[in-house]
Amino acid sequence: MKMPRLIIFLLCLIPLGLTLYGAINNTLGANPAETMNRNMGDWALYYLMMTLSATPINRVFGWNGILRYRRMLGLYTFFYGCVHFLTYIWFDHYFNGSEIIDDIVKRPFITLGFISLVLLLPLAITSNRFMVKKLKRNWLRLHKIVYLVAILCVIHFFLMVKADYYEPLIFAIILMILLGSRIILSLKNKKL
Amino acid sequence: MPIIFKSPSDIKPSEITSESDYQNRRQFIKQSAVLLGAAWAGRIAMPVSASGNDFPGAIKTSYGLNEKQNSFEDITSYNNFYEFGTSKTDPARNAMHFTPRPWTVTVEGEIANPGVFDLDDFIKPYQLEERIYRLRCVEGWSMVIPWIGFSLAEMIRHFKPTSRAKYVEFTTLYDPERMPGQKRRVLNWPYTEGLRIDEAMNSLSLMSVGLYGKTMPNQNGAPIRLVVPWKYGFKSIKSVVKIRFTETQPVSTWNKTAPDEYGFYSNVNPDVDHPRWSQKTERRIGSDFWQPKIETQMFNGYAEQVASLYTGMDLKRYF
Numbered sequence: 001m002k003m004p005r006l007i008i009f010l011l012c013l014i015p016l017g018l019t020l021y022g023a024i025n026n027t028l029g030a031n032p033a034e035t036m037n038r039n040m041g042d043w044a045l046y047y048l049m050m051t052l053s054a055t056p057i058n059r060v061f062g063w064n065g066i067l068r069y070r071r072m073l074g075l076y077t078f079f080y081g082c083v084h085f086l087t088y089i090w091f092d093h094y095f096n097g098s099e100i101i102d103d104i105v106k107r108p109f110i111t112l113g114f115i116s117l118v119l120l121l122p123l124a125i126t127s128n129r130f131m132v133k134k135l136k137r138n139w140l141r142l143h144k145i146v147y148l149v150a151i152l153c154v155i156h157f158f159l160m161v162k163a164d165y166y167e168p169l170i171f172a173i174i175l176m177i178l179l180g181s182r183i184i185l186s187l188k189n190k191k192l
Numbered sequence: 193m194p195i196i197f198k199s200p201s202d203i204k205p206s207e208i209t210s211e212s213d214y215q216n217r218r219q220f221i222k223q224s225a226v227l228l229g230a231a232w233a234g235r236i237a238m239p240v241s242a243s244g245n246d247f248p249g250a251i252k253t254s255y256g257l258n259e260k261q262n263s264f265e266d267i268t269s270y271n272n273f274y275e276f277g278t279s280k281t282d283p284a285r286n287a288m289h290f291t292p293r294p295w296t297v298t299v300e301g302e303i304a305n306p307g308v309f310d311l312d313d314f315i316k317p318y319q320l321e322e323r324i325y326r327l328r329c330v331e332g333w334s335m336v337i338p339w340i341g342f343s344l345a346e347m348i349r350h351f352k353p354t355s356r357a358k359y360v361e362f363t364t365l366y367d368p369e370r371m372p373g374q375k376r377r378v379l380n381w382p383y384t385e386g387l388r389i390d391e392a393m394n395s396l397s398l399m400s401v402g403l404y405g406k407t408m409p410n411q412n413g414a415p416i417r418l419v420v421p422w423k424y425g426f427k428s429i430k431s432v433v434k435i436r437f438t439e440t441q442p443v444s445t446w447n448k449t450a451p452d453e454y455g456f457y458s459n460v461n462p463d464v465d466h467p468r469w470s471q472k473t474e475r476r477i478g479s480d481f482w483q484p485k486i487e488t489q490m491f492n493g494y495a496e497q498v499a500s501l502y503t504g505m506d507l508k509r510y511f
Contacts, residue, residue, distance in 0.1 A: 032481050033481040034475075094484045107469065163450075
């Protein structure tokens with residue numbers, strides 16, 4: 001691993017490290033279980049937005065370098081999504097399988113979160129160079145799923161909130177910009 | 193595809209009641225002598241003895257003596273009080289400079305003696321007491337809080353409601369300059385809540401002016417709030433400026449915001465899930481998060497005192 005990439009790799013672990021540190025030292029407030037779950041969910045969403053920013057940033061500012069970090073950001077999205085899910089099955093349900101399945105089936109916001117994580121799994125598995133080469137054009141098609149996942153995740157956030165939609169709305173706007181920029185860029189390409 | 197609901201006969205309120213009666217029996221027997229005495233007299237003559245006590249005249253009661261209380265820190269740092277922001281930590285931060293004085297309480301509607309009262313005058317007629325109550329939030333967490341307050345029933349008797357007073361409506365202060373959370377229309381301000389008159393007259397219903405022997409912290413609903421421990425926390429309206437006796441059922445803010453999620457009654461009930469989460473268990477704040485959650489009790493464990501209010505009512509329908 002090249003030096004800058006190693007640094008980014010380690011930086012991306014900081015939110016997890018801080019959360020674990022807080023859990024051990026009891027500095028996550030009155031409801032540490034909830035704080036852990038929210039922190040990890042928030043960061044999964046941040047990494048997802050960062051992953052989706054790479055292409056527009058490259059196209060608009062002509063900075064090729066950022067593409068080298070896209071895969072890592074994508075994998076961190078999956079990683080934080082998994083930790084988010086782990087805190088849910090652990091501290092919300094204490095690994096009670098039937099309760100968890102009940103929850104996933106019955107409650108739309110949990111259903112969407114779970115589907116998002118399941119959809120990210122094949123993307124994570126096929127993110128290595130070998131699979132990129134093997135799947136060829138299908139790889140691009142497969143990885144378009146990430147757009148669907150991003151939409152589902154923002155809806156997941158919307159459905160979780162009780163009354164204040166301010167935060168999910170911000171994510172919705174960012175996502176619209178990120179997806180909209182792709183549409184504009186592809187239209188431009190066709191004209192040229 | 194047919195969706196199968198439990199038939200109403202499966203969930204008779206009487207069955208639910210006897211179930212929780214059974215669960216509470218041991219605790220009830222242990223406390224019954226003291227509890228009945230206290231409920232009858234409303235108090236036990238014994239001063240609250242904490243140092244730095246803002247309410248030296250308040251008397252201790254037997255409510256919740258066997259409960260492990262949450263720390264003052266937990267109670268004052270983890271709050272739902274949207275008037276000061278929507279995150280749990282917002283109220284402590286944004287209510288820091290709130291001044292709950294001067295404060296008046298307007299009492300009006302179907303009563304003999306309406307009026308606008310300065311807070312001190314409003315509280316004066318009643319004996320303050322300390323009661324340790326469980327508080328169960330609709331979000332699935334709970335605390336145990338030593339409130340200082342007075343019986344709502346005594347207050348209601350004082351104002352002599354007419355025969356048309358079927359409900360009591362409470363209103364929170366609306367002042368966006370002092371309550372910055374009201375600058376955004378997250379809820380339909382001002383916050384209102386309501387109780388049926390017999391619920392309000394129940395001996396558990398408390399008007400609270402403090403906790404842990406201290407004047408009510410701003411983030412917990414200073415200077416005066418309602419506490420109805422068998423209902424989800426949002427029913428216990430904070431920073432009350434108006435109490436109105438009505439013939440028709442008052443609007444409850446959360447009920448208006450999402451009627452399918454928050455009913456007018458909102459009694460704690462492990463058998464009726466919130467559409468987005470189960471109400472079967474709860475996280476006791478301050479407990480070790482490695483340990484499983486605790487089971488939520490019918491009427492938050494106060495079935496002995498309140499179940500009779502709902503005899504014959506389908507609690508799945510009137511959730």
